[in-house]
Amino acid sequence: MNDGDGAQQRALRVAVLGCGVVGSQVVRLILEQAGDLAARVGRPVELAGVAVRRIDAPREIEVPDGLLTTDAAGLVAREDVDLVVEVIGGIEPARTLILSALEHGASVVSANKALLAEDGPTLFEMAAKAGRDIFYEAAVAGAIPILRPLSESLAGDRVTRVLGIVNGTTNYILDKMDTSGAGFAEALAEAQDLGYAEADPTADVEGFDAAAKAAILASLAFHSRVTAADVHREGISEVTAADIASAREMGCVVKLLAICELRTGLLGPDGTEDANGGEAVAVRVHPAMIPLAHPLASVRGAYNAVFVESDAAGELMFYGPGAGGAPTASAVMGDLVTAARNHVAGTRGSGESAYADRAVLPMGETRTRYHVAIDVDDRAGVLATVALAFAEHGVSIQTVRQEGRDDDAQLVVVSHWATDAQLSATVEHLRGLEIVREVTSVMRVEGGDE
Incomplete structure (x- = not known):
């Protein structure tokens, strides 16, 4: 992966896919911070090209002549491209372009949450096979390093x-x-x-x-x-x-x-x-x-x-x-510097860690609390009937209060911790009771220890 002693000062060339809200800011930062990037990476960093849908579309920044192209597939396959930044979003053509970039020897920085959440393993496996990096800090919470x-x-x-x-x-x-x-x-x-x-x-x-x-x-x-x-x-x-x-x-x-x-x-x-x-x-x-x-x-x-x-x-x-062009571009640039440093050093990041292979629980088995607002008939025995409905499904009541009288009578119940399936069954039970006019609100309550 190291380019050899004779090529240590060759500039690292970056292809950017997309020049919208985020992409334009990435291009701006690469151009404006060229000196700092070179110092941080240990090698000059320059743009190889910027792929867009339309060359003549209005943009927030002026891209230097000769860099704009509508041939994204050709750009990521170029031998002189070392790093690819993908900020076009969506599943396709982003997935195909990223896989091609990795296959042709470029490391990838992406902000594509939808693709990573749908088919991340395919991307990680290709990166490992190619011996390159894929970083995606910008995919979650914009500028926040999480x-x-x-x-x-x-x-x-x-x-x-x-x-x-x-x-x-x-x-x-x-x-x-x-x-x-x-x-x-x-x-x-x-x-x-x-x-x-x-x-x-x-x-x-x-x-x-x-x-x-x-x-x-x-x-x-x-x-x-x-x-x-x-x-x-x-x-x-x-x-x-x-x-x-x-x-x-x-x-x-x-x-x-x-x-x-x-x-x-x-x-x-x-x-x-x-x-x-x-x-x-x-x-x-x-x-x-x-x-x-x-x-x-x-x-x-x-x-x-x-x-x-x-x-x-x-x-x-x-x-x-958590969003916006400049904040998200900040996260992209952090990944770009890391990927560039790895390229210069001939190393790569740790890649995917999925060794635990834990199962994902169905929502019904998740434990939580509920806040339930119920419009009820204002008569004797209503509270007892509602409490019995909770008890029949194994749900303990933490608090209950009545608001209004007569036609405006409402009970507001907050449960203790129970499975979501128990709580959902309780709500359906309540909806079937003669004394219940309507279950007007159902919302989970978080915070605090179980």
Whole structure:
């Protein structure tokens, strides 16, 4: 992999795939910081080309003459390309281009969360076969350094839980609902006006974006292959102003959380530890109430934060801008410098760590708590009937309160820890009761020890 003593000062050439919000900032930083990059890498770093869909499209920066090309496949296959930065997103053609780049001897830096969450193992296997690197810090939480701490800084520790706000759009919407009393539709419209939400916000508000990031976080934290399909996903489109108000009354705030947990002490059907030593991974994305005292509760606006719990280090918090051209480009450039240094030294990074091969628990086996708001008939015996419904499914009630009278009577119940399957069955039971007019809100409650 070393170019030999006679070629030590040959410039490392970088191909950039995409010149949109992030790609244009990567190009700018490579051009503006050429001197610093050369000093940090030990070799000059220069652009070999920038692949785009249209040469004449308007761009935030001026790309030097001769660098723009619409032939991405040809660019990544060039013999003089040492490093490829992929910031076009999506599954194809990104996957084909990355595999080709690795096959032709280039290391890759990617910000492609969707591809990594769907087919990361294929990319890692090709990188290992080619003896090259693939780095992807920018795929999760923008500028926040979280993937490398999980894979390197905490490599000698045992991570037990990762809890994160990893989508700035949804955090802005929920924060707006909390601070102004706005409904979901109103807060979403404002987020779109400010550029925090896309015209089609589905990937953000329905949790697809966060689910892909959760899969990547869980894979690194627990040394097991987790895909986006393994992640239980719920969005925030059903969160109401009443949910936000109820959370406030409980001393909580509502956040869309990516939750990755290492479950231990699990038993198989015969009552003994299962094949994975009684361990499995639980990964989910959904709105949840968290206490105001929790560090994630204070994350406001479009910011992101990831809270990590481990055996030796204890509790760690990573916070910062989770999106945007310049912040995300910062993460890309950090990976680019590392990949370039490895290229110069003739080494490569540690690659994928999936030795634990832990199973992913079905959502029904995940343990959590519920906040349930129930419109009920205001008559004697209602509370007892509701309590019996919880008891029949093995769910203990932590608190219960009644709000309103007569036609406005409502019970608000917060459960103790139970499996999601038990809690879901309880809610369905409640919906079938004669005394229940409607189960108006169901939301999980996170934070605190089980």
